[in-house]
Amino acid sequence: MVDPAPSSKWLYRLLFLALVILIVFARLIPLQTIPASWAMPDLLICICFAWVLRRPDYLPILLIAAVMLVTDMLFMRPPGLMAALVVLGAEFLRARAHLMRELPFSLEWGMVAGIITGVMIANRVVLIMVMSPRPPLGLSMFQLFITLAAYPVVVMFSRYALGIRKIAPGEVDALGHRL
């Protein structure tokens, strides 16, 4: 490759898509067909937010919007609402990504937790406002907490398995531009 930086960027975008497909696949497997009292963490939000904080250029807004919209459709959620909220949350984080570079992980975790909680609450509030049927509150709370707990795991997986680390201050890309 003549231009290594864009190729690695596209590679990670493809990797993101592969992860999305894996998550969708795992959730669509009909292993648990009876209603359960527990829920899996929403790993997709975790991955989106973790990656946006580390490498904003890997996840363009349109990619996030498209992926979230498709999963809205596939997981029988109200189409568009969750996607819009996740896009807003991701853009909020993207605008502060350069601030987060110097912060320790615990603060980042707290901030992401606040945003995920905000996304969930906004989702529910909007559903209440339009008088749409909502998932049971207990199950939603359970999923929120387990998602927050899963965030460090997702970050560690991204960091050590996929090599997505925070951009160090003053780091430049292959062409010598500041990230």
Added chain:
Amino acid sequence: MARDRNTHAHYTRPVRRILVGLVVFVLLALFLLWRIDSPRVERFRAALVDRVVPNFEWALVPVTAAADMIEDFRSYQRIYQQNQELRRDLQKLKSWKEAAVQLEQQNAKLLALNSVRLDPKLTSVSGVVLADSGSPFRQSVLLNVGQRDGIKDGWATMDGIGLVGRISGVGKNTARVILLTDSNSRIPVTIQPSGQRALLVGDNSSRPPVEFLEKPEQVRPGDQVVTSGDGGVFPAGLLVGQVTKDADRRLRVQLAADYERLDFLRVLRSRTAEIITDPGALLVGPQPDVSTEGDVATTEGANDG
């Protein structure tokens, strides 16, 4: 992009804001459209799922199968417990099967009881068999109906199909039925195609013999045996059974009633035979008026004709 951000940051930021706003607006608009016109969006969703999910099928099916196999493999680890559980279940199922078979037969009998058509003058009292004689030498059963229910000695008792015996001994709440197989049982019968009268004599065997036949050569195995009504105790025409021939060429009766299981029995209310004192009254009837005597007589004659 990185170059743009570096060099033109002052105008890419508003553009980016517009882009974000546009995306969020489109998504929320889709959500509102779904809320307003749900069927259309749901159709789209269905079409999308229909397009996407079957693509996973090649992987979904084997992975599900593999997960099931892993689950199965795990269950091998407790195969002994499972075996015990299955044995217990099998025991339970066996008892249930027995109950089901019994209920089926009971039901068939009850249905037969319901559909039996007899002389409409005959009414019956149904009773449940409480006990048998308790002795191998006496063939009788005890019913849970008695004097309280108007049972009288000598009444015929049937199950759904055929004659079982007669009442002999009535208590307040119970009545004993002497079965046809009892050695004290003597029932006047008619053997149907030939119309011969005979006596069914119980001899403590499952097939009571037929005795006092006038012409035994006219009776063939398979002939129907019904009560004759002689003696005025039993109503005529109750099914008893079929004629069979035993090893030493004696005529015996294969009883129609299911003696293996006597559960519900019907006691037929036999009416005391009416004694006709005035035959003329039966033929002519009461005559209300002398002047219309001729008309009445012609009418009666027409009716008789």
